[in-house]
Amino acid sequence: MTADAVSSSEPRGPSLDKDPRRIAGMFDAIAHRYDRLNRLLSLGLDRRWRRQAIDALDLPPDARVLDVCTGTADLAIAAAGHPSRPRAVLGVDFAAEMLALGHGKLAAAGLSSVELARGDACRLPCQPASVDAVTVGFGIRNVSDTPAAIAEMFRVLKPGGRVAILEFGEPSLPLLRSIYLWYFRRVLPRIGRLLSKHTEAYAYLPASVSAFLTPDAFTALLRVTGFRPVSVDRLTFGVVYLYVGRKPTES
């Protein structure tokens, strides 16, 4: 039997191809169910994780905030509602349907301080050193060129500004890890497929988390890009990681 025959008989996981058109198409296809599934599958914790990310930015008064991979704008809306009252929040994403839902939420909430724009994380539509803070919620692992996107965030941040990045992780406590991975890899994809009617998106989620940079490697990437200091917080036992980096004032 040839090696090809062996590999073709194994069950195939979801494709991890990060081609921008494929990723945007996948999120557009699930956009109408995205928020509801987020709430359900995270047991409502996603709101708390986003609040913790905004708190970690230590926003100056009148801040300009950029939310990269904004999707339906939940993190941008959380930033706009923060007690520090940012002057302006711009959310950028390349998935038109996700942004359309975000626009609907902004209109319903009467939030005029938030704008949404279509764009790629690897070519941000912002001037150098023009924003006080950058956020990314559960988007960075989907970006085709992670180092390029991190370099773009560094470019657009003012010296002294912070980036806060939320991304899924895997708990390390042995018993909790086994239970969580059973839920994340077996239960979540089934519920996601059933409710979103998309065959792949919710199998792609755990697969893309496992394939993403380890917390140590991602922290190292933030440091190599120039962020200092870089901190890492494990939220909810490591189900989610919050990375915070500061762009130094002197280069």
Ligand SMILES: C[S@@+](CC[C@H](N)C(=O)[O-])C[C@H]1O[C@@H](n2cnc3c(N)ncnc32)[C@H](O)[C@@H]1O
């Ligand atoms: C899991 S959703 C997260 C949405 C939102 N940040 C949240 O907290 O719910 C990931 C989003 O990243 C977007 N995305 C992925 N790669 C991107 C890229 N290179 N440029 C812009 N958006 C991207 C997708 O279109 C999708 O809307």
